[in-house]
Amino acid sequence: MERGIEMLRNTCILAVVVLLLAVLVLPAHAVAWSAAKTTGITEVESVLDTATNTYTWTLTNGSDQTGLPLAIIWALQPFNLPAPVSHTEPAGWEWNAGSWQYYEVDSPSDKYYTPPSVAPGQSVVFTYTFDPSAPKINPRDDDPDTLSFLSHVAQVEPGSGSLDGSTKWTPVTNPVYGPTWYDRCTVDPDPPYPPVPEPCSLITLSFGLASLGSLAVRRRRA
Numbered sequence: 001m002e003r004g005i006e007m008l009r010n011t012c013i014l015a016v017v018v019l020l021l022a023v024l025v026l027p028a029h030a031v032a033w034s035a036a037k038t039t040g041i042t043e044v045e046s047v048l049d050t051a052t053n054t055y056t057w058t059l060t061n062g063s064d065q066t067g068l069p070l071a072i073i074w075a076l077q078p079f080n081l082p083a084p085v086s087h088t089e090p091a092g093w094e095w096n097a098g099s100w101q102y103y104e105v106d107s108p109s110d111k112y113y114t115p116p117s118v119a120p121g122q123s124v125v126f127t128y129t130f131d132p133s134a135p136k137i138n139p140r141d142d143d144p145d146t147l148s149f150l151s152h153v154a155q156v157e158p159g160s161g162s163l164d165g166s167t168k169w170t171p172v173t174n175p176v177y178g179p180t181w182y183d184r185c186t187v188d189p190d191p192p193y194p195p196v197p198e199p200c201s202l203i204t205l206s207f208g209l210a211s212l213g214s215l216a217v218r219r220r221r222a
Helices: 002-025 199-221
Strands: 042-049 054-061 071-079 084-088 093-097 101-105 123-130 148-155 180-184 186-190
Touching: 042 148, 054 071, 054 148
Parallel strands: 042 186
Antiparallel strands: 042 054, 054 123, 071 101, 071 148, 084 123, 093 101, 148 180
């Protein structure tokens, strides 16, 4: 009887170890927008250089704010953009160009270290240059036109990790979201997406439409 209980205990311990290894080692996988959560801990400042079709994105981890789950970030997935022709990412990150395309920490074993993952209160910068004629990547079925982002985040024990990458953060399971989840980022776009015409362009367009209208009237009178 005692031997059976001991075997059962060992089996349970092994199952827990396997589960933890799965969380720590498996790579991030992007998901559909509808599968994500909204917690308010991730934000992207988006600036578009219209001359070069290049976005600069600053991803900020706001989970250090009171009342929010303390978490780290190891993936960023944009939605509704033409495919990239070039991109840059922080050290220790890569661009994954699979069926879902996204930035992620390139080594699964480094996910719980900051850097390369983004620590609470920290920010990292990405760039993304695109061809406007290219097909869109990661389309949102519910909203195919709005620039949007998901971040893959993991809750951690406060004070357990370091900001110099020397000490690993300790995972924590959130009672609502689990140990990790995809978080819908708050986006601060400049200019708004899609880009709006400059005021001078709008004025030129107005005069052009007025001229066409006058020409049509003259032709009818003739």
